[in-house]
Amino acid sequence: MEIQRLAGILQLDKAADVALYAQVRDFIATEIIEGRLSEGERLPPVRALAEAANVNVMTIARAYRELSDRGLIAGRGALGTFVQGPAEEPPAPAPAAPSPRDTLPNEDGDTFRRMLKVGDLPDIVPLTRAYPDASLIDTGAFEQKIGQILKAKPEYAYSYIAPDGLPNLKAAFARFLERHRQLHCDVDDMIVTSGGQQGISITIQSLVSRGDTVIVENPTYFGLLDLLRNMGANAIGIDMQQDGMAIEQLSEVVRSSNAKAIFTMPTYQNPTGITTSLEKRRAILGIGRRHGIPIIEDDCFSELRFEGDFIPSIKSLSEPEDLVYYIVSMGKTLIPGMRLGFVLAPPARMEQVTAWKSVSDLHTAPLLQDAFAAYLDSAEAEANLSRIRKAYKPVLDTVIQGLAENLPAGSTFTRPHGGLNLWVKLPAAIDPVDFFYACLRRNVGILTGVHLTPEKADNTGFRLSYGLSDRDALGKAVRQVCRAAADLSKRSSSRFPVIV
Numbered sequence: 001m002e003i004q005r006l007a008g009i010l011q012l013d014k015a016a017d018v019a020l021y022a023q024v025r026d027f028i029a030t031e032i033i034e035g036r037l038s039e040g041e042r043l044p045p046v047r048a049l050a051e052a053a054n055v056n057v058m059t060i061a062r063a064y065r066e067l068s069d070r071g072l073i074a075g076r077g078a079l080g081t082f083v084q085g086p087a088e089e090p091p092a093p094a095p096a097a098p099s100p101r102d103t104l105p106n107e108d109g110d111t112f113r114r115m116l117k118v119g120d121l122p123d124i125v126p127l128t129r130a131y132p133d134a135s136l137i138d139t140g141a142f143e144q145k146i147g148q149i150l151k152a153k154p155e156y157a158y159s160y161i162a163p164d165g166l167p168n169l170k171a172a173f174a175r176f177l178e179r180h181r182q183l184h185c186d187v188d189d190m191i192v193t194s195g196g197q198q199g200i201s202i203t204i205q206s207l208v209s210r211g212d213t214v215i216v217e218n219p220t221y222f223g224l225l226d227l228l229r230n231m232g233a234n235a236i237g238i239d240m241q242q243d244g245m246a247i248e249q250l251s252e253v254v255r256s257s258n259a260k261a262i263f264t265m266p267t268y269q270n271p272t273g274i275t276t277s278l279e280k281r282r283a284i285l286g287i288g289r290r291h292g293i294p295i296i297e298d299d300c301f302s303e304l305r306f307e308g309d310f311i312p313s314i315k316s317l318s319e320p321e322d323l324v325y326y327i328v329s330m331g332k333t334l335i336p337g338m339r340l341g342f343v344l345a346p347p348a349r350m351e352q353v354t355a356w357k358s359v360s361d362l363h364t365a366p367l368l369q370d371a372f373a374a375y376l377d378s379a380e381a382e383a384n385l386s387r388i389r390k391a392y393k394p395v396l397d398t399v400i401q402g403l404a405e406n407l408p409a410g411s412t413f414t415r416p417h418g419g420l421n422l423w424v425k426l427p428a429a430i431d432p433v434d435f436f437y438a439c440l441r442r443n444v445g446i447l448t449g450v451h452l453t454p455e456k457a458d459n460t461g462f463r464l465s466y467g468l469s470d471r472d473a474l475g476k477a478v479r480q481v482c483r484a485a486a487d488l489s490k491r492s493s494s495r496f497p498v499i500v
């Protein structure tokens with residue numbers, strides 16, 4: 001292998017707690033185990049690689065020796081050092097150097113799996129978690145309901161039911177929308193889903209085919225981008241401003257693109273945390289109406305409002321003949337991990353969306369639906385909501401303070417009024433992939449803009465999610481992220497000196 005190529009891809013972090021020789025060893029081991037360095041390939045001489053990577057000769061020598069002890073490489077005298085190929089049962093790579101295949105920013109449409117892998121690495125603090133801590137959720141009442149239903153109405157638990165969901169849960173969701181979002185709906189337009197993600201999936205599938213285009217906010221939710229990628233559909237990004245999408249750009253793209261839908265998250269947008277102003281919500285609705293283009297409004301975080309006035313959803317501003325789809329998840333507030341949510345579809349489009357729900361999973365488990373219906377109207381559920389809302393305001397303050405005090409010059413970040421995500425823009429010189437690894441070496445997992453932007457869009461930002469409510473751990477992790485950014489900004493500026 002040419003020295004330059006190996007030195008170029010070798011990601012060393014001199015500030016990390018992991019010794020440099022171990023970083024080199026684990027990096028080369030992963031390359032061999034995953035087949036990017038193949039059997040018989042010659043490795044660069046120790047001295048040459050040390051020079052190219054700007055480390056001590058002993059660092060490379062020790063890494064080679066340990067790789068040789070593992071049987072992954074072997075010296076052949078004057079001919080040099082060669083890859084042996086992985087042993088029958090390759091030793092697991094050390095946690096400090098996770099496999100790039102599992103952790104590199106997404107290119108194949110499963111960011112969620114990669115994100116969990118990163119979060120599960122030993123000692124990693126996941127600043128990727130955008131749902132509340134289980135410790136804040138009192139599930140006693142919900143568990144009790146499950147027990148009661150299994151005893152009293154086993155037919156609910158063990159039957160197949162209609163795809164659009166149980167009437168009592170739909171009615172409870174409708175009451176919830178009135179109580180919390182001033183949104184009045186007809187339960188006939190509602191489909192209960194297995195989480196907000198399924199709501200997105202069945203709505204998009206009812207509107208979009210391979211080769212079609214969807215207009216999205218830039219940056220946007222990775223679950224949407226991955227879905228489009230997997231369907232062979234395209235995403236065009238509209239820049240996010242402080243008060244929502246750039247409306248002129250949106251108008252222009254709608255006119256010129258023949259897009260099949262506009263996807264927006266007006267309240268505490270994922271990943272930026274931005275709230276779209278009332279004026280812009282009206283403007284988006286107007287554009288949808290004028291051009292007959294469906295609007296998909298994803299509203300998952302509304303109840304997590306820490307400050308600012310309530311702003312009505314696009315759905316509640318719309319008329320029944322407007323093509324507005326409204327998607328809600330219960331995973332961001334009341335019941336993370338239970339996979340419950342719903343879609344409100346335009347009346348004329350209910351059948352298509354319901355058909356996609358049917359072919360997706362027939363229906364959502366009735367036991368869950370029935371128990372949740374009873375729980376949603378309870379005082380416990382309301383108490384949970386206010387506990388979560390109260391808990392996360394100081395958490396957000398901790399994050400903002402950490403960023404304000406420690407980010408390198410030239411960075412900016414959003415200050416959300418609610419939700420569990422914010423967006424940091426790094427100085428342009430910092431490569432997002434380098435940054436992802438630098439954070440990982442400091443034991444922090446993040447999602448970079450590479451995961452969250454349509455192709456070719458500017459991706460020099462990263463999402464910081466603060467679902468983890470331990471403020472100490474979170475504050476430390478934020479400082480580590482800022483140090484990683486500061487190190488990289490120094491390094492890149494010394495690599496590319498500005499000539500004045």
Ligand SMILES: Cc1ncc(COP(=O)(O)O)c(C=O)c1O
Pocket residue numbers: 130194195196197198200221223265270298300328329330331332339340341
């Ligand atoms: C904006 C947004 N929509 C939808 C989802 C998916 O929701 P659920 O977990 O209920 O599938 C998420 C989850 O992160 C999200 O952030």
